[in-house]
Amino acid sequence: MAQLLSSPSDLQAARVPRLDKLGIIIAVLVLAAVFFLPFVISRPNRIVAGMALPISGALPALQAIVLYGLIALGSVIGLLRVPSLWRLASSFVVVLSLCLFLGGAANFLTPEGNTVARVSPGAGFWVLVFAFALIAADALVRLRLGPLARIGVLLLVAAAIAAMLWAGVWQNLSILKEYANRGAAFWAEARTHVALAFGSLAVATVIGVPVGILCYRRSSVRAALLPVLNMVQTIPSIALFGLLIAPLAWLAANVPGASAVGISGIGTAPAMIALFAYSLLPIVSNTVIGLDGVDASVKDAARGMGMTDNQVLFGVELPLAFPVILTGIRIVLVQNIGLATIAALIGGGGFGVFVFQGIGQTAMDLVLLGAVPTVALAFVAAVVLDALVELVSPKRVPSA
Amino acid sequence: MTPGAIVRLAILILLLAFLLAPQSFAPVFAPLTRFGAPPIYNQGSLLDITLSHLWITFLATLASTIVAVGLSILVTRPFGKEFLSLSRSLANVGQTFPPVAVLALAVPVLGFGTEPTLIALFLYGLLPIFENALTGLTNVPRDVDEAARGMGMTGWQRLVGVELPLALPVILSGIRVAAVISLATATIGSTVAARTLGEVIIAGLTTSNTAFVLQGGLIVGILAVLLSDALSALERLLARRAGLTRRAEA
């Protein structure tokens, strides 16, 4: 396609510095966010309607001017076709300052000693962060970072967020006020959430990989099992949680000792079982796909050299299929981190507790307290596992 | 008719029977209730709730399809090429967001009711459809695209006559994923006051009425499986029509 773009446009490029198309979209977004959307919402207490404030109303005049200036500078750099590294650095600085000034706005708007007033980020803040994160994402895509470099960027961002939390930059922000009220509960639910997502994954991996090997070797097992797992995967989570309640309740009531080991109709048990059921399909099917994908000539050569079936499996097939199996694990982990939220509806705990409590109390800050860590956890899991998959995959030799 | 199709048809008929005359199934669910609680959901017509659930799913998926396919066409044309790799990674990253989180985050912005659910479903549904449409539109075999240009088809003629028909099965596969996710997430939508089958399950959970939970769960589960099966069958049919299946096997 690029070959088709005729030369006249290349000539134009040499004469006039062209604007970046994405930069133009970003600039429009930024203008809209700065002039028409509130930077923060300030409320006298957590559930009443609030007052929408632009940057100029949310910060002392000097700080507001500095922030306006930084946003303008970042937009201009976004508009110009400068090297990706510059764009990455400038957008990173703008996002960082937006975060710092958001905390500043909360401090500025909260009267000394007032614990019921709430200041939360407004749509303008979110759109600005989104716009500059988009420039950063574009720059990252263009830089084609390797897997280790991507994890490095992730660590850098995580460190920046941790530092701001530790320094108390956001202490007057509504979401952290919610956190302050339930710090212990937050960490307990976090542990439950992680235990649900990772525990179900671990069990599913231990069982799913051997089942996958069995499916690979016996097509009759494959034909019988995969459609069932596929069907389970389509059943909506809350329905599956619900469907497990009746049999588990029956077990708890009728099997001696079942309730003693924690099996009951509601709670962690049905959540764990459902998450495990969802995890099986990606792991089993990716194991089968991975093993199927091993080059037939490689298997043939291994057999021809006198390796036994098990030697071929452990020495050749599984190592070669590993990247595909790991991709299955990535799918499951990201999916389970999301689905674990819903466990809260059946008393299974996790971050969903805050989401659904918040919805119930129309306290949006509480919803955020549950949703933001869930999203962050899923995102981190995806980035890390994608990088791992790339690290263990055979390097593709660029074709001539 | 295959045994699988007969089972599906039987389940569909059973589902319809239950939705049209739920009370006649009361004896089946009665053993699950305690202290004389009603065995059949009694806070609204199950049929109405099911139709409302399906309608929300349909609207959201339709809107996602139109917008996502449109966007995918834009970024695969020469003037939109610059956005191709960025939009691809955004669709990729976007799908790490749990659908529930999208719903939860929509509420602070949009409030309660059917609309936020609809918009959250629409936004989330964009991602799989967009990703698949991109895959379909960019994976037209090189020699086919080359031949189409060499014979003097214009960009528009290639899009309508070659690229879209060849991408259709892959796009449909994305629509299936989006529809199944929408159906599932719509269930959660009842926690933000959307009228969906989630309210049956949640009513059961809050009143410890296992019969309600089971009814809601069964209806949603059966709908999801049937919907996914039907769309998969359509996908296979289209792939065969597009001459793709045999080509892949050859």
Added chain:
Amino acid sequence: MIEIDGLTKTYEATTVVDHVSLTIEKGEICVIVGTSGSGKTTLMRMINRLVEPTAGTVRIDGRDTRDRPAHQLRRQIGYAIQGHGLFPHRTVGQNIGTVPRLLGWEKPRIAARVDELLSLFQLDPALYRDRLPSELSGGQQQRVGVARALAAEPDILLMDEPFGALDPIIRSKAQDDLLAIQKRFGTTIVLVTHDMEEAITLGSKIAVMDKGKLLQYATPAEIIARPATDFVNQLIGTGDRPFRLLSLETVLDHVEPGEAAGDAIDASLSLRDAYAECLWSGRDAIPVEEAGQRIGRVTLSRLTALAARPQ
């Protein structure tokens, strides 16, 4: 007539085609031959503007190819490629009818043309018209690809390694078919290949390309006899030169009166085949027949003389 004048294509720093000029007469088969990366395909693709030249012009029958939109130009020029590029979602008939439909032909005319071409390529229209490409064998797909390129009765046919994916037997059959069809319609053909053997079999003129430059543009006999550079020589293969020379002419061209013993060979075969037959059967002369009638003989001494480097 195609006049290529100073044609150049540069991608950033690399020059893929470098000031190539050549004229292809009407009704000729011009084979562009070269190794991969020689610029041969790019040169051909600039004729129908699938690649826009950086400099230089292409004129077809005196008319600059840039005086109309590229897609309209392409509809006037047949185009067949390696791997055929058939539309997998359209039937054989619809595939062949693509360009006529783009040109707005009436339906009955398209249908008639499709059937005519299918018959010409020995595919029963009733049997194959409504099949999908995936339901054909590789050789059949390739024939449909060429039929599709010829559908709108173009004066010019561009072919990019059209037989590259075929096995040797089907390949030589396809080459014979192409020659027969070219004779019938008088189409001007520009064909790209990396195979000198194919170039000599098909070409009335051969253009040898290397590193973007046109090294030699001449008849096959000229190229074999007087290769312009070492590279051309290498491409022909010094060990094969006499046999390549013999393959250019048929027995009919050199039959002489007289008798010979043993089985006869057909006059339409190449001198190379006759030479091989002499050596294999240990005869100094073999009888020649045309349509079953003996018309004379060829002798080993005459063949040996013909295989020598022309002076």
